[in-house]
């Protein structure tokens with residue numbers, strides 16, 4: 001039987017393994033998987049998915065996604081093509097495609113003597129994922145540097161969302177259109193050496209405190225408030241090092257779960273449950289997932 005995306009077989013596959021595209025490296029396949037090369041490709045598959053009533057999920061760097069063991073019935077769209085990976089610098093403005101890795105954007109800005117984005121040093125993933133979830137840490141978040149964002153709206157038209165129309169609060173943005181295409185960042189001039197020095201400092205601290213050695217890991221929960229850290233609550237609940245199957249609460253930073261070889265998504269979900277229950281019982285905080293579960 002023909003599948004709904006048959007005519008797009010040049011860039012759409014069926015039953016496609018997602019584990020290698022996520023940082024956890026676990027979980028099942030996508031019923032349909034598209035890697036569009038242009039906005040036209042993208043628009044065509046999104047339109048077909050809407051006609052066939054197939055849900056769509058956008059995948060960036062897969063650093064904030066856990067795919068269930070049974071996989072997903074959705075069409076997963078991965079914008080991992082050079083078309084969505086352009087970076088252009090003009091004066092103090094950088095424009096970057098949604099698929100640009102955050103690390104590449106930060107180092108290009110630093111080399112050009114443009115300061116601001118270095119506060120995001122050490123956060124993995126792409127520009128698209130970072131904008132969706134207002135990626136950031138104690139040093140700052142991506143939101144304040146955004147001058148405008150190009151999106152594909154639910155009618156599959158390209159729209160420009162300007163600064164005044166955007167809101168970035170905690171680990172959330174109001175970018176609720178189906179696709180983020182690119183963004184403009186407004187930065188400030190500074191000596192490249194000074195920016196690189198700050199990047200190095202932030203990287204040293206991050207590397208010491210987070211489980212970067214393990215590729216198969218993920219950040220779990222949002223902080224309940226700016227002064228209360230989810231990691232500290234999990235640590236105080238005595239859960240560091242707790243293991244279920246192949247999943248373990250990191251002993252370096254309790255808000256990370258490590259997926260050891262052979263781990264199942266089910267193991268991670270079990271630990272998430274256990275953490276939420278224990279923190280609720282001991283401290284009365286309902287930890288909300290930052291991780292997207294597909």
Ligand SMILES: Cc1cc2nc3c(=O)[nH]c(=O)nc-3n(C[C@H](O)[C@H](O)[C@H](O)COP(=O)(O)OP(=O)(O)OC[C@H]3O[C@@H](n4cnc5c(N)ncnc54)[C@H](O)[C@@H]3O)c2cc1C
Nearest residue numbers: 058060061062063064098125126128129130132135136180
């Ligand atoms: C080791 C490690 C450290 C981390 N440290 C931090 C940290 O310090 N601060 C922090 O905020 N986060 C952190 N994270 C979480 C994660 O890196 C960020 O949330 C990151 O911004 C996600 O980007 P991504 O491209 O990987 O998105 P994905 O994980 O691929 O997707 C995340 C969400 O964004 C959506 N999305 C992705 N691309 C697009 C697009 N083009 N259009 C529309 N929607 C899109 C997806 O549908 C999904 O809902 C960490 C994760 C790990 C594994």
